[in-house]
Amino acid sequence: MPTSSKARAKRRIAVLEEELEMIRQEKGGKQRKTTFYVSQGRAIRRLVVLYHSVEDMIAENDRRYEFRSSLESTAEQDRLQRGYVELTRVLPWLHERLGDLDQGDSEDMLRKASNLKKGADAARGDDTSSLKELVATWVNQEFRPSPLIKSNEKYSRGFASDICGMLLCPAEWDWKQNSVKTGIRDRTTEYIVSENSWPLFLYENYQVNSDDLEEGLLKSKLLVLAFKAVFTSPSSAREAEGDGDGADVLENNRRARLRSDQTKVKTCVASIINMKKVTPRAIAYVVCQVRFALSSVLSWRTVDADFDYEAFWCNIVDFFEDTPGPVTRRKVEKLLEWWTR
Incomplete structure (x- = not known):
């Protein structure tokens, strides 16, 4: 039809x-x-x-x-x-x-x-950008350098800066000695800064026991602040005092869930990615980010002069995961307990 x-x-x-x-x-x-x-x-x-x-x-x-x-x-x-x-x-x-x-x-x-x-790369870029400003602020508050570290640029950081240079200096050397400072800045063969040394900013109170380079390692306030900023929020980092409690991701997750039952809140990164505890690889990530923030390098790269970030990250991960025996294993476990308690 x-x-x-x-x-x-x-x-x-x-x-x-x-x-x-x-x-x-x-x-x-x-x-x-x-x-x-x-x-x-x-x-x-x-x-x-x-x-x-x-x-x-x-x-x-x-x-x-x-x-x-x-x-x-x-x-x-x-x-x-x-x-x-x-x-x-x-x-x-x-x-x-x-x-x-x-x-x-x-x-x-x-x-x-x-x-x-x-x-993955976007998150790393976001963290690099935010820590560029935050680390400068924390260093200025903690050490009161003159001149202050500028939060919006990096040219004055790295070993050209007395305070950043001190924090980046390998723990086995004394930055206060002019020979060390000059040698590092001139990159002489005696003072090559590589990924095979622990920089001072990793240590509790930024002090080193030359007889035991693992004492206080990975317990610095700067690391705790950065960890909080990355995995919870920059504002929560202000609450951290560097004693380990500030990095209690599990507790922050619990509080975030409780608040979300009552009102709409911005969920922290740790909750979004279901992070239940502080892990070795999370610490290694933050260490590399802080090291980069203290440096004068403008954009993320694997190698900075004689320093290899990829190898450095591997060294930190192996420090936790590839322990040579039960005594060392227990030390690592106690360190992780310090981070999550």
Whole structure:
């Protein structure tokens, strides 16, 4: 039975509108998925690995699963595998989805990994930017240098600054000695600052026991303040006094949840990424961020003169995770207890 051209046109318009709405919904769904993976990725640099990719950790886990009968591994591979374990703790859905992948899903997984990386690098950049100003403020409050460290620029930081130079100086050297100060600034062979030394800013009260370089290590007020700023909020960092209590992420999470039941509040990073305790890799991340904030380098990079940030991060992680015996293991456990109590 024939119909009018007007009626047919209306039906075609209705079909096109329906198709357009379906396209919009599909596009919106893809955008929501992208946003989800970018958001999830923000935990990776902070809690898992500072430099390696998600693909590196997955590949190492696959290698161990496929060749476990004749497995040999390097220290770097062991660190990567521990990173994969931490990754699955931080992103528990990831391991299950990897196990369900078939050949046709590989391209989709690459897109997800790319979005995770976007989130990871964005979070690192955000923290670098905020700590640039915050660290300058804290150093000025703590040491009252003259002139004060400018919060909006870095040219006057690093070893050119007496106070930043002191905090960056390896613990085994005395920055107050002119020979040390001059040698570091001139980069003489006797005073090469590398990732293989612990800088002074890591120590409690910024003092070192030359007979025991592990005494007070990783207990500085500056670290606690930075940790609070990254994982809770900059305002909560003002409450920290450097005794360990200021870094009680678990308690901050609990308080945030209690407040959210009563009123709308801005959730802290630790709650968003479901961080239940202070971890070695979270500490290592903050250490590298503070070191960078004290330096005169303008943009994030792996190597600063003779100092390698990636190797430095690995040294801190290994200090916690690759302990040589039970006595050292207990010392590390006590240090983590100090951070989360």
